[in-house]
Amino acid sequence: MKKLIPSYVRVPLIFAFVFGALEYFIDSGDRPAFIKFPMVGLFLVVFLFLLVAIEIVISAIDKVTYHMLTDAQRQQLKEAQSVSFTESKWIQGLMKSMTRSKAIEQEADVMLEHDYDGIKELDNVLPPWWVYLFYITIIFSIVYLVRFHVMGDYNQAQEFDQEVAAAKLEIEKNQLIAPKEEITLDKVTMLTDAESLAKGKEIFANACAACHKADGGGVVGPNLTDEYWINGGGIKNVFKLIAEGSKNNPTMVGWAKTLGTKEVQKVASYVMSLQGTKPAGAKAPEGEKWVEEAAPKTEAAPVADSTSVVQKQ
Numbered sequence: 001m002k003k004l005i006p007s008y009v010r011v012p013l014i015f016a017f018v019f020g021a022l023e024y025f026i027d028s029g030d031r032p033a034f035i036k037f038p039m040v041g042l043f044l045v046v047f048l049f050l051l052v053a054i055e056i057v058i059s060a061i062d063k064v065t066y067h068m069l070t071d072a073q074r075q076q077l078k079e080a081q082s083v084s085f086t087e088s089k090w091i092q093g094l095m096k097s098m099t100r101s102k103a104i105e106q107e108a109d110v111m112l113e114h115d116y117d118g119i120k121e122l123d124n125v126l127p128p129w130w131v132y133l134f135y136i137t138i139i140f141s142i143v144y145l146v147r148f149h150v151m152g153d154y155n156q157a158q159e160f161d162q163e164v165a166a167a168k169l170e171i172e173k174n175q176l177i178a179p180k181e182e183i184t185l186d187k188v189t190m191l192t193d194a195e196s197l198a199k200g201k202e203i204f205a206n207a208c209a210a211c212h213k214a215d216g217g218g219v220v221g222p223n224l225t226d227e228y229w230i231n232g233g234g235i236k237n238v239f240k241l242i243a244e245g246s247k248n249n250p251t252m253v254g255w256a257k258t259l260g261t262k263e264v265q266k267v268a269s270y271v272m273s274l275q276g277t278k279p280a281g282a283k284a285p286e287g288e289k290w291v292e293e294a295a296p297k298t299e300a301a302p303v304a305d306s307t308s309v310v311q312k313q
């Protein structure tokens with residue numbers, strides 16, 4: 001029989017297989033196993049070396065034996081090697097035993113007398129491969145019957161519940177590793193729930209009160225409780241200014257990096273909630289009076305995309 005796979009294919013193939021198996025079975029986190037564990041790398045090098053060595057030895061032995069053959073034996077070998085894989089005895093034998101088909105010359109033996117308008121029928125045996133499959137299904141059905149209907153192993157409803165539970169775990173895991181949602185300028189809305197405002201108040205007290213006073217009345221920074229704004233009022237302008245900082249005055253830095261946009265949204269909402277609180281000793285108004293222009297109208301008229309409403313700058 002011909003050699004199926006030449007050694008220059010066989011060696012890389014076996015090596016790739018072992019390499020892949022090692023990477024698959026060794027848990028090495030985000031780095032490949034052969035880098036994380038030097039022993040694995042060493043093993044692979046030795047393994048490759050051995051593979052090549054074995055191939056060299058085998059081909060050497062082949063050559064030596066060939067030289068020791070007589071001419072007649074060489075001829076035999078040549079003939080044996082010229083037989084292709086599908087013509088080999090082993091495959092032929094396997095095909096025969098699995099199909100038990102009759103050769104065309106012997107078809108007369110199994111010909112039935114049935115004749116339908118010239119279409120005739122052969123009485124072939126069922127091919128063994130088919131019969132074996134049939135036996136397997138019978139064995140399977142018995143095992144299945146005993147396991148699920150006699151012993152009462154889990155049923156479909158339980159299986160469903162298990163899979164749902166597993167899927168829920170998976171979802172939770174994904175949510176833990178998913179990046180936190182970012183709030184962008186066009187998505188930002190004013191939060192009104194007590195929890196967010198309380199968090200906003202806490203952030204304000206820690207990070208902003210030094211310049212704006214705890215009540216927002218203003219010290220270094222302007223009064224945040226009146227309707228007058230240097231950089232424009234409304235949740236979007238206030239969010240933008242807190243996130244990015246003021247272009248007019250570098251004292252007011254951007255907070256998006258330090259706090260994250262979600263927290264900026266909370267503190268911006270808290271700042272908005274201070275509107276009209278008129279704390280004692282507040283700074284005089286700075287900037288222009290802000291009139292929320294589109295707000296009442298947009299609420300009444302249904303707009304397909306509420307974020308497309310142009311804010312007064």
Ligand code: HEC
Binds near residue numbers: 251
């Ligand atoms: C180091 C002092 C300082 C700190 C700390 C500070 N600010 Fe300011 N802030 C200012 C100054 C100064 C301005 C005025 C900027 C300008 O003129 O554009 C200002 C402006 C503002 C404005 C816009 C006011 C307007 O009229 O346009 C808002 C809103 C604001 N700050 C919110 C905050 C929040 C929220 C924090 C905390 C996360 C904070 N600031 C922290 C100094 C500060």
